[in-house]
Amino acid sequence: MTLQDIHAVDPSGMYELIKGFPRQVEEAIAIGNAATIRLDVRRIENIVLCGLGGSAIGGDLLRSYLASELKAPFIVNRNYTLPAFVGKRTLVIISSYSGNTEETNACHKEAIKRGAKILCISSGGLVEKIAKQRKQPHIKVPGGPSPRAALGYSFFPLLIALTKLKLIKDKSRDIKETLALLKQKAEEYCTPESSTNTALHLAAKLERRIGVIYSATERLDAINTRWRGQMAENAKSLTWGHVLPEMNHNELVGWNVLKEQMSRMQVFFLRDQDDHKRVQVRMDITKGVVHQHTDHITDIWSEGRSMLARMFSLIHLGDWVSFYLAILHGVDPMPVKVIDYLKEELAKV
Numbered sequence: 185m186t187l188q189d190i191h192a193v194d195p196s197g198m199y200e201l202i203k204g205f206p207r208q209v210e211e212a213i214a215i216g217n218a219a220t221i222r223l224d225v226r227r228i229e230n231i232v233l234c235g236l237g238g239s240a241i242g243g244d245l246l247r248s249y250l251a252s253e254l255k256a257p258f259i260v261n262r263n264y265t266l267p268a269f270v271g272k273r274t275l276v277i278i279s280s281y282s283g284n285t286e287e288t289n290a291c292h293k294e295a296i297k298r299g300a301k302i303l304c305i306s307s308g309g310l311v312e313k314i315a316k317q318r319k320q321p322h323i324k325v326p327g328g329p330s331p332r333a334a335l336g337y338s339f340f341p342l343l344i345a346l347t348k349l350k351l352i353k354d355k356s357r358d359i360k361e362t363l364a365l366l367k368q369k370a371e372e373y374c375t376p377e378s379s380t381n382t383a384l385h386l387a388a389k390l391e392r393r394i395g396v397i398y399s400a401t402e403r404l405d406a407i408n409t410r411w412r413g414q415m416a417e418n419a420k421s422l423t424w425g426h427v428l429p430e431m432n433h434n435e436l437v438g439w440n441v442l443k444e445q446m447s448r449m450q451v452f453f454l455r456d457q458d459d460h461k462r463v464q465v466r467m468d469i470t471k472g473v474v475h476q477h478t479d480h481i482t483d484i485w486s487e488g489r490s491m492l493a494r495m496f497s498l499i500h501l502g503d504w505v506s507f508y509l510a511i512l513h514g515v516d517p518m519p520v521k522v523i524d525y526l527k528e529e530l531a532k533v
Contacts, residue, residue, distance in 0.1 A: 393450040
């Protein structure tokens with residue numbers, strides 16, 4: 185594969201967006217540091233992030249990363265309505281990249297009615313308009329790329345905002361390491377001619393196959409979701425996934441009947457050094473069971489010192505894998521025509 189091959193299939197420039205992800209993270213960090221967040225959250229009892237798609241993934245990653253530190257429960261809400269418990273002691277984060285996500289906007293209005301503490305992040309749209317009218321803190325990020333290519337904007341400003349609100353400890357050291365690692369990995373993965381390009385090798389394993397992604401629940405569940413979403417949107421390929429230990433209580437039995445189909449599946453185990461010891465044992469046993477049905481099994485380990493760096497090492501790798509898979513399939517990774525169609529049809533109702 186050459187850059188010429190890539191540009192022939194990728195006229196909209198997804199390659200440049202993924203390659204430029206470290207620069208986006210750098211900019212997102214600066215936006216977070218410059219943001220003024222005036223909210224009294226001393227008495228909050230829970231945190232709810234409202235968002236869909238790429239914005240929701242940013243929330244999922246925050247939830248996973250901060251699970252061992254946040255004292256208040258943190259959930260990601262992908263609905264038109266808020267949970268019943270949301271009230272005056274809830275911090276509601278309204279996250280919509282465009283600012284016009286209809287489900288998120290509905291939750292925004294409901295959060296106002298319930299008197300919740302509200303923090304907004306968007307590139308503009310109705311979210312910014314309402315935030316200004318209500319004098320709610322609003323973090324403005326640049327518009328332009330597809331939401332799935334704007335993960336840096338939906339994650340790092342909010343991470344820094346939670347630090348400013350004194351809900352979590354300072355993460356400057358971990359952020360610095362993460363940025364350095366992303367710069368290194370972007371250089372490794374952006375060269376399709378390289379014989380040591382891990383992302384391209386993994387994409388080749390998925391070519392014309394159904395992918396299966398397994399990971400631990402703790403911390404990596406959001407990354408599992410991110411990988412599957414990127415395979416769908418960029419590579420236009422169905423991939424399913426599950427998390428351990430839950431998968432061992434149901435889905436494992438499903439590796440049984442469809443022998444021919446299972447033999448053509450490519451299974452990725454996303455792994456981290458801090459996965460629970462019993463989950464690591466479960467993964468090894470599960471690999472043995474799955475190996476009875478397919479020879480296509482690969483462990484993918486996170487890299488880095490801090491948990492934040494290790495999480496983003498897997499995220500960035502997954503973005504590149506999905507991109508190269510799109511090129512191998514000869515499909516433009518940028519357009520999501522069926523989602524555009526869905527929105528057009530919804531607008532008619």
